Amino acid sequence: MNISLTGRNLELTDAIKQHMTASIEALKKYNMDIISANVIATTATRKGKEHFNIEFVLNLPQKNTIVINQHDSDLYAAIDIALERAEKALRRLHDKEVDHHKVGLNELKAEIVDVKEVAEEMEDEIIPVELDLYKPREVEDVLSDLKESGKMFEIFVDNEHKTRVLYKRNDGKFGLY
Template sequence: MNTSITGKQFELTEAIKDYANNAIDALSKYGLDIISSRLVLSADEKNGKKGFNAELALNLAHKNTIVIKQKDKDLYAAIDLTLERASKVLRREHDKVTTLKGKADEKDARSLIGSEPIDGIDEIVPTELELYKPQEIEEALEKLKNSDMQFYVFNDIDAKMRVIYKRTDGKFGLF
């Protein structure tokens, strides 16, 4: 990561540069591809009050540039507040990336459904429901008896979706 730390209207000491550099390097823990960072520290005096401005610009690969501005009376506090806000933004970006990656893994697992079983993943076979016309419970029971299915989903005469299933004791259940 390219890091640039500059001071406007005052001279930066080595201690300030080291402090800011270490804080910026800590942002790499989010695993995002930070190409460059630029921290501009400037002194600001308005109405006889001294203060400091800190502006941090982070260039991320394949993303927009993140710019964060912060003011404070103390220079170190301005740096800390700026980097704290940058940390929140990068954490959110990291969460987006990992969440999307996790959803992609689920999608890949779903695409494998119906193919050969994989260790740790139960085999799920999708089926089409025949919901063309309402059926009597007796009709659905006959269909289930004449097939090798464990359960049968149908719409009854009252337009309720019902499930009739084979029980282990040889009887049938109805939801």
């Protein structure tokens, strides 16, 4: 990474240069392969007060250039705020790259084959079972089952192949539909 530090209307002391360089070095943790980083510090006097402007220009390969401008009355505060904004921009780009993983055509074909194999395996395991509900039952058998189980009702098919419901009434007796 090429680092360029420039001061306009401002002399960059060793401490300022060291702070700027350390700030730029902190951006390496995002692994975005920064080609070059230019830091331009300018000063201007407005209404008798001195204001500092920091501009970070980060060139990234195959992506847009990130430009961050920050104004403040304190030079070090302007550098720190600009650094935070640059980190936020790089974090967004990094997260976008990591989260939006492109899946290749071969990987999709492999997934489709896996799904088909699982479906074929499941077909082999299906065993048709006749439910007890459709077997003809006597009302007395259902009544004894209902008393033993504590259920409120039982649905069954009687010997005449009619669907019937045997239920417990509120008065403790049993009803039959």
